[in-house]
Amino acid sequence: GAVVSQHPSWVICKSGTSVKIECRSLDFQATTMFWYRQFPKQSLMLMATSNEGSKATYEQGVEKDKFLINHASLTLSTLTVTSAHPEDSSFYICSARAERESYNEQFFGPGTRLTVL
C-alpha cells in the first residue's frame, strides 16, 4: 500500500511554456503533499507544502507565482511551472504524507524530469 504516482515521468519543453505535473496518492488519502526539487548531485530541496483545500506554503526563495500548486482533492496535487526557463530544468519529486500507527511517513512519487530547452 501507500503508492504515489507522478505524471509525466519526463517532459521536454521550450522556454516560455508552462508545464503541469500531477501527483496522485493511489491507495490512501493524503491531506498533505510535498513538492521537492533536486538538481544533479544535490539533495532534495523542499519547494512547498500542499494542504488539501487550502493555499500551499512555499519555502523561502521559491516563487509562488512561478510554481503554482493546487491540491484540489485528498488524492491529487498539481505543480505547474509557468513560463519555464532552462534554469528550471530539474528533477521534481512529490511526496504524500500518510499517518502510521506512531509516526507520519512520507511516500515519494517516482519523480518528473523536466528539461527546458
Next chain:
Amino acid sequence: GQNIDQPTEMTATEGAIVQINCTYQTSGFNGLFWYQQHAGEAPTFLSYNVLDGLEEKGRFSSFLSRSKGYSYLLLKELQMKDSASYLCAVMDSNYQLIWGAGTKLIIKP
C-alpha cells in the same frame, strides 16, 4: 538553524559492512528517517527511528542516540545493487522533513 550532516561519499567492498553516520541539530524531533536513492529515481524508505537504540531490518540496521543528535545506518553483506545515495532526514516539531545532503555509497567488487 537546522542542520543535518553526513559524509559526502563512501566506498566499500562487496560483501563487507559499511556504517554511514548522520548528526543533526533541529527544531524539535519527531523521528529520523533513512532513505535510499538510486541515480535518477525517487527516494525509497529504509528505516525510521524515534527512540534510542538499534532497529534491525534484514541486512540494514539503523541506530539513534537522541541525546547526541546522532544516527547511523549499517549495511551488511554489501551487494553491488546497494550502490546508491543514502539520505538522512529528521522530522522536526512541525512534522517537516529536514534533509541531509546524502551520502553516495560506491561498492567495489
